[in-house]
Structure formats: structure tokens, C-alpha cells
Amino acid sequence: MRRYETIAIIDPDLSDEERDGVLDRLTDLIPKEGGVLIKLDEWGTKKLAYEINKKARGYYLCIDYCGTGNLVDEMERLFRIDDRVLKYMTVLLEKDADIERIKEEMEEESEADMRKEDYESDVDQLPPDNLETEAVETETAETEAIETQSAETETAETEAIETQSAETEAAETEAIETQSAETEAIETEAAEPEKTTEPKISEEEI
Numbered sequence: 001m002r003r004y005e006t007i008a009i010i011d012p013d014l015s016d017e018e019r020d021g022v023l024d025r026l027t028d029l030i031p032k033e034g035g036v037l038i039k040l041d042e043w044g045t046k047k048l049a050y051e052i053n054k055k056a057r058g059y060y061l062c063i064d065y066c067g068t069g070n071l072v073d074e075m076e077r078l079f080r081i082d083d084r085v086l087k088y089m090t091v092l093l094e095k096d097a098d099i100e101r102i103k104e105e106m107e108e109e110s111e112a113d114m115r116k117e118d119y120e121s122d123v124d125q126l127p128p129d130n131l132e133t134e135a136v137e138t139e140t141a142e143t144e145a146i147e148t149q150s151a152e153t154e155t156a157e158t159e160a161i162e163t164q165s166a167e168t169e170a171a172e173t174e175a176i177e178t179q180s181a182e183t184e185a186i187e188t189e190a191a192e193p194e195k196t197t198e199p200k201i202s203e204e205e206i
Contacts, residue, residue, distance in 0.1 A: 003038075003066045003097035008079060008088040009058035012045045019059065022084055026063060026075070033074055035067025038102060052086045066097050 010022055023040065030037045043060035052058065065071075072090055079085040 001036075001066045001068065001097055001099060002092060003064075003094035003102075004072055004090055005093050006063045006065075006072075006075060006088060006090045008061045008063065009048070009052070009086045010061065011084050011086060012055065012057045012059045014059070014084060018084065022082070023061070025078065026061075029075060029078065030063075030065050030067060030071065033067060033071040035065050035071045036099060036102070038064040038066065038106060040064075055086060058086050064093075066099060066102065 010019065014022075023042075027037060027040065039062075041062040041064070043062060045057050045059050048056055048058050076088065076090065079088045
């Protein structure tokens with residue numbers, strides 16, 4: 001069995017009941033011809049690239065299904081004789097589709113949608129006070145996290161500055177002490193009197 005995707009553009013001016021009539025006709029045709037409807041996605045009204053039957057906009061449908069060539073022929077025949085359908089196009093997605101795998105994927109997707117709907121329903125049933133409390137708690141937690149991070153960053157920067165200042169002060173003190181010692185040594189050496197050697201008088205000269 002092959003997998004197809006058909007894009008159909010129908011008259012955007014149809015009422016909801018008339019549009020549902022087109023959709024019901026499609027969903028009835030696929031199983032009747034031995035096919036499997038995977039997904040019917042309504043893309044809604046969109047602007048056309050060019051006018052079709054004096055219509056500047058069209059209502060788009062995307063039908064994902066598995067079936068035979070006979071199913072595609074019958075679907076396109078219905079589109080051709082239905083004035084509500086402005087344009088259609090069918091594309092072959094898979095030549096040999098795995099129906100069992102596709103059904104499993106459909107079930108998983110259906111379960112995921114049900115879980116999502118249940119969650120949204122639970123949220124809608126919560127009192128407004130609970131929603132506000134959760135929002136406040138979330139905002140408070142985010143604020144505390146930001147403040148903690150800022151405090152840690154500030155502390156680290158302060159410690160780095162203090163360490164650098166201490167190292168600089170120690171280096172300057174050492175340099176001053178070294179210079180003072182050298183200066184003191186020079187001054188001491190300059191203050192010592194020069195030693196003079198007195199001439200010795202021999203007894204003969206006396």
C-alpha cells in the first residue's frame with residue numbers, strides 16, 4: 001500500500017456546515033476504498049498566489065493517507081466534479097508504506113494529544129489564586145537565583161581586588177625597605193672619617 005498526501009483548496013466563502021460536508025465526504029471515501037486516513041489537517045484560509053475562479057483566497061486542506069491508485073483516482077474525480085474545490089494536488093510519499101508502524105505512530109500521537117488536553121484542562125480548573133501563587137513563586141525563585149549569582153560574582157571580584165592590592169602593597173613595601181637599607185649603608189660609609197697614618201719618628205732623628 002502506498003502513502004499519499006493530497007493538498008486541496010476549497011472555496012473560502014463556504015459556511016462551516018458546507019465545509020464539513022466536503023471533509024465528511026473525504027473521510028468516508030478513504031476507508032470505503034480500502035485506505036487508511038492518517039491525518040486530515042486544516043491549514044485554514046490563505047492568500048492565493050493567483051486568482052482561481054475569481055477567488056483571491058482559499059481554504060487549504062492537507063490529507064495524509066495510505067491507499068491504492070484507485071483511491072487517488074476516485075478522490076480526484078470527486079474534486080473535479082465538485083465546484084466547492086478550487087484546486088488540488090496529490091504527491092506520492094512512500095511506495096511501500098508500513099501500515100503497522102504508521103498505526104503505532106498515530107496511537108502515540110493521539111495519546112500525546114490526550115495528555116496535553118488533560119494538562120490544559122487541569123490548569124484551567126485551578127483557582128486564579130493558585131495560578132498567581134505559582135507565578136509569584138516562580139518569579140521569586142528566579143529573582144533569588146539572580147541575586148545569589150550577582151553576590152557570588154561581586155564577592156569573587158572583591159577578593160581578587162583585595163588580593164591584588166595586598167600583593168602590590170607588599171611589593172612596594174619591600175622595594176622601599178630595600179631602598180632605605182641601601183641609602184643607610186651609603187650614608188654610614190660616608191660618615192666614617194678617613195684614617196690617616198702619622199709618620200714615625202726614629203730615635204736617630206731625635
